[in-house]
Amino acid sequence: MKQPTGTLFTVSAPSGAGKPSLVRALVEVEPLLLGAVSHTTRPFRPGETDCVNYHFCERPQFEAMLSENAFLEYAEVFGNLYGTSQHFVEEQLAADQDVILEIDWQGAAQVKRLLPETCAIFILPPTRNALEDRLSQRGQDDQAPIDKRMAAAESEMSHYVEADYLVINDVFDQALNELRAIVQAQRLAVANQSRRHKAQLEALFS
Secondary structure (H helix, E strand, O other): OOOOOOOEEEEEOOOOOOHHHHHHHHHHHOOOEEEOOOEEOOOOOOOOOEOOOEEEOOHHHHHHHHHOOOEEEEEEEOOEEEEEEHHHHHHHHHOOOEEEEEOOHHHHHHHHHHOOOOEEEEEEOOOHHHHHHHHHHOOOOOHHHHHHHHHHHHHHHHHHHHOOEEEEOOOHHHHHHHHHHHHHHHHOOHHHHHHHOHHHHHHHOO
8 A cells, every 4th residue: 555644543442332423523523534434234223324324235245345355444243244445545545634444443453454553542431331321222222232232342342452542431522532632643743744744844854
């Protein structure tokens, strides 16, 4: 892949930690940050829109794209496939656009291996009780799926140590401010500034 000038962020969290709401709010307040829309075989949930929340597709279509190496990362979660278009991400980063991926820890690990300079962020709930309450309040699942997600969350949450930054989503506004601080600090890192302002720096020291 061509050396990008944009910054790639990944945000991972167990189901129920508030990741979608935080990422959506972050993109709204950070105009230079673009949220990538993943492909998925998961069915629509109430209120979701194709090409906005996800690119919804059937499993054969997803598997065809997979065979063409169309995904930067992909994973199967609770029987559904999720993947991020490699072409889209590379195109945006090359155009000096910062991109954020809302993906699970497996996908974040894949991206980090391919693009080590990716900034990986992990979001955790404040307590196990808070996590279970959030899952129960969705009103979309009976107790069996909630129990299944809670069991999976124990394993998922342990992977926070693989991220570069950790945010505890107890108070929403505070968590959002912490995410903004991470994005802004990462943009000002010497490596990123050197790529983004290469010509200006060369002229300054010529």
